[in-house]
Amino acid sequence: MSEQITRYRVYSTHLKQKFGQKIYKLPVNLPGNCPNRDGTLGQGGCIFCDEEGAGFQCLPNTLSVQQQLAANKEFFKQRFKAQKFMAYLQSFTNTYLPLAQFQKNITAAVADPDIVGISISTRPDCISNHYLDLLQNLKDAHPQPLAINIELGLQTVNYHTLRKINRGHTLAEFIAAVQRIKQYNFEICTHIILNLPWDNLEDTIENAKILSALGIHYVKLHSLYIVKNTVLADMYQQGEFTIISLDEYINRVVTFLEYLDPGIVIQRLVGKGPPENNLFCNWDTSWWIIKQQIEKKLVTLNTYQGKKFNYLNKQYSLNKQY
Numbered sequence: 174m175s176e177q178i179t180r181y182r183v184y185s186t187h188l189k190q191k192f193g194q195k196i197y198k199l200p201v202n203l204p205g206n207c208p209n210r211d212g213t214l215g216q217g218g219c220i221f222c223d224e225e226g227a228g229f230q231c232l233p234n235t236l237s238v239q240q241q242l243a244a245n246k247e248f249f250k251q252r253f254k255a256q257k258f259m260a261y262l263q264s265f266t267n268t269y270l271p272l273a274q275f276q277k278n279i280t281a282a283v284a285d286p287d288i289v290g291i292s293i294s295t296r297p298d299c300i301s302n303h304y305l306d307l308l309q310n311l312k313d314a315h316p317q318p319l320a321i322n323i324e325l326g327l328q329t330v331n332y333h334t335l336r337k338i339n340r341g342h343t344l345a346e347f348i349a350a351v352q353r354i355k356q357y358n359f360e361i362c363t364h365i366i367l368n369l370p371w372d373n374l375e376d377t378i379e380n381a382k383i384l385s386a387l388g389i390h391y392v393k394l395h396s397l398y399i400v401k402n403t404v405l406a407d408m409y410q411q412g413e414f415t416i417i418s419l420d421e422y423i424n425r426v427v428t429f430l431e432y433l434d435p436g437i438v439i440q441r442l443v444g445k446g447p448p449e450n451n452l453f454c455n456w457d458t459s460w461w462i463i464k465q466q467i468e469k470k471l472v473t474l475n476t477y478q479g480k481k482f483n484y485l486n487k488q489y490s491l492n493k494q495y
């Protein structure tokens with residue numbers, strides 16, 4: 174293992190330790206919607222959300238869950254000799270589906286014995302006890318251990334910015350969702366965009382501190398990408414905001430990691446972004462190169478995840494296992 178990747182808690186390593194082998198995530202695209210798009214909470218959704226419901230690299234949602242899993246599984250098997258997988262319900266707000274439909278899809282997703290877990294993307298204000306009870310029953314009835322991971326889009330803890338990006342919820346709903354999910358012992362992953370134009374370095378630090386204080390398990394960091402024909406794209410074209418530089422983004426990721434509980438596993442340091450139909454994506458730089466630059470910066474500064482995690486009385490265990 175290289176020096177760089179030991180400076181933060183790497184997801185692939187964590188999965189290998191947890192399951193005893195490499196695990197691959199298989200995206201599943203369901204024909205869903207989102208209360209922030211259909212008028213229930215708001216119209217048009219988050220200002221960066223496109224027609225794909227913030228999910229891409231998926232197969233068409235006209236294919237069944239089984240068809241999508243089978244096709245993606247075959248790809249990973251051939252390319253990486255993969256054997257075990259997690260089903261990843263990625264697009265839109267999956268727990269906004271009617272309960273019976275959600276149950277049908279989830280049951281189909283975990284029926285394959287090669288599936289060792291399921292990851293479900295949703296909004297903090299859309300994860301009620303009804304859905305969590307259903308997941309608990311599914312887990313209890315499952316013939317083999319099943320990891321259940323709820324992926325909550327938050328993007329920032331700054332509730333002023335949450336309003337600005339039209340999330341349709343504040344920080345309070347996120348805190349409530351984390352507390353509710355924790356009652357079931359399911360794992361929680363949180364998505365954060367570290368370069369929202371209305372956030373600064375103080376918000377970066379507060380993002381890390383609040384996720385640590387709440388004891389979430391995984392983080393996915395993204396840079397903001399601007400997809401054509403979104404509200405964000407209009408604002409960008411009218412010069413209503415500017416995007417921070419790549420150097421500043423790297424600085425924010427490093428700072429975020431320094432303040433983050435060293436037990437939290439990092440699923441991503443930068444998003445992959447849609448390859449086309451965008452006005453801005455990752456400073457026209459490959460996500461892989463940005464990742465390497467972040468890792469290099471950690472080495473140059475001789476810093477690491479958790480270096481500044483001293484604000485909760487250090488009540489963590491270095492041996493914490495997930």
Ligand code: SF4
Binds near residue numbers: 223
């Ligand atoms: S919560 Fe997700 S699907 Fe809904 S509007 Fe926002 S980005 Fe789009």
